[in-house]
Structure formats: C-alpha cells, structure tokens
Amino acid sequence: MKSFNTDGDFKNNYKFLIGSILPRPIAVISTLNEDGSNNVAPFSFFTAVSASPMIIAFSPMIKSSNGQMKDTPRNIFREKEFVVNFVSESIVDKINLTSKELAYGEDEFLISGLTPLESEVIKARRIKESPIHFECVYRDHLSYGDEPGCGQIITGEVKKVHISEELYDEGRINTDKFSPVGRGAGNDWILCDHRIELERLMGAQIQK
Numbered sequence: 001m002k003s004f005n006t007d008g009d010f011k012n013n014y015k016f017l018i019g020s021i022l023p024r025p026i027a028v029i030s031t032l033n034e035d036g037s038n039n040v041a042p043f044s045f046f047t048a049v050s051a052s053p054m055i056i057a058f059s060p061m062i063k064s065s066n067g068q069m070k071d072t073p074r075n076i077f078r079e080k081e082f083v084v085n086f087v088s089e090s091i092v093d094k095i096n097l098t099s100k101e102l103a104y105g106e107d108e109f110l111i112s113g114l115t116p117l118e119s120e121v122i123k124a125r126r127i128k129e130s131p132i133h134f135e136c137v138y139r140d141h142l143s144y145g146d147e148p149g150c151g152q153i154i155t156g157e158v159k160k161v162h163i164s165e166e167l168y169d170e171g172r173i174n175t176d177k178f179s180p181v182g183r184g185a186g187n188d189w190i191l192c193d194h195r196i197e198l199e200r201l202m203g204a205q206i207q208k
C-alpha cells in the first residue's frame with residue numbers, strides 16, 4: 001500500500017477526503033442575506049447526528065480563493081437559522097448553479113432558476129423544486145482554523161420537515177421516487193439507481 005502523512009498541502013488531504021468518503025449526501029442550504037435576498041449553496045460534508053432532538057451537521061470550509069468564510073456560515077451565524085433542501089436527479093443542473101462563487105447579496109434563486117418558497121417556522125426560504133426540506137435552527141459550531149482548507153462543523157436542530165406527497169408512502173420515503181443524488185470525487189455526482197438489500201441483524205428495528 002502507499003502511505004501518506006497529512007501535514008503537507010491541504011489539497012492532497014482534500015483529495016483523499018472526497019475520493020474516499022463516497023457517495024456523500026448533499027445538503028443544499030438556503031439562508032437569508034443581510035438585505036433579505038436568498039443565498040443557496042450545496043454542501044456534501046453533511047450528515048445526520050441525532051434523532052431526538054433532531055440534529056444535522058454540515059461543514060463549510062474556508063474559501064481557497066480568498067481565505068474568507070463562505071456566505072452560508074456568515075448568514076447562519078447572524079440569522080441563527082437555515083433550510084436543508086434535498087436533491088433529486090431532476091434538479092441537479094440547477095443545484096450545481098448555486099455552487100458558483102458570487103458577490104455577497106446576489107440572489108441565488110434568480111441565478112439558478114429555482115423557486116423560493118416561504119418556510120413555516122423560520123425566515124429563510126425553501127426550494128420549491130426540492131422534494132424534502134428541513135427547517136433548522138442553528139445549535140452550535142466547532143471551527144478548525146481560519147486558513148484555506150480549514151473546516152468547521154455547524155449543527156442545526158430540525159424544527160419542521162416537509163416532504164412532497166408523491167414520494168411519501170405510508171410513513172416511509174420511497175427512494176425510487178425521491179431519486180436522490182450524491183456527490184463523488186472531482187466533478188462527479190452519484191445516482192442511487194442501483195441498491196442491494198440485506199436483512200438487519202440488530203435486535204431493535206425502528207423500520208420494519
């Protein structure tokens with residue numbers, strides 16, 4: 001095997017993270033800018049943390065272009081809320097447009113052609129074309145530095161979930177109808193059109 005230390009250029013570490021942790025789920029985070037316009041951006045360093053309270057976490061890194069914090073964390077630290085929108089195959093092209101680095105305050109719904117939808121318990125807007133929305137209130141964060149390549153964890157408590165009726169069957173989310181998309185290495189996006197099923201071996205099952 002080849003072995004590498006991780007104390008060199010952060011870009012090498014980044015390539016190992018994105019090439020090994022696969023496929024990664026994608027949180028498309030919508031927040032409010034200071035002037036009330038909408039910021040939208042995808043984040044694949046994203047996971048579930050707790051079911052009760054319902055907590056999710058994602059990791060925006062410091063921008064490698066200018067060493068500054070991305071607009072999403074900047075908005076979350078001020079507004080204390082955000083929406084996680086999920087990605088179906090049918091909207092990947094539009095979601096990709098929201099990853100463009102734009103001047104602060106440019107409305108990313110306008111740029112992407114996605115449609116803003118008012119939330120019910122927070123002010124940040126949801127993406128109408130996305131089939132699942134989590135309305136989140138900021139909980140806490142951990143920061144690992146201020147240089148390009150440094151990341152941070154931001155957690156949010158999900159206060160309300162919304163799901164498109166077509167993909168909700170008897171209390172379960174139908175994966176085929178959801179048609180979720182993950183992030184791969186480089187420019188790859190990963191479709192979930194092939195799965196295998198194995199019997200669960202744990203004693204207690206939440207899902208039967």
Ligand SMILES: Cc1cc2nc3c(=O)[nH]c(=O)nc-3n(C[C@H](O)[C@H](O)[C@H](O)COP(=O)(O)O)c2cc1C
Nearest residue numbers: 041042043044045059060061070071072099100101
């Ligand atoms: C599918 C996808 C996943 C991404 N995941 C991350 C991520 O986990 N962390 C990150 O810092 N940037 C990630 N990016 C890049 C950000 O989306 C990009 O820097 C964006 O411009 C940030 O926007 P903001 O400044 O409005 O927050 C990802 C981009 C794409 C297309």
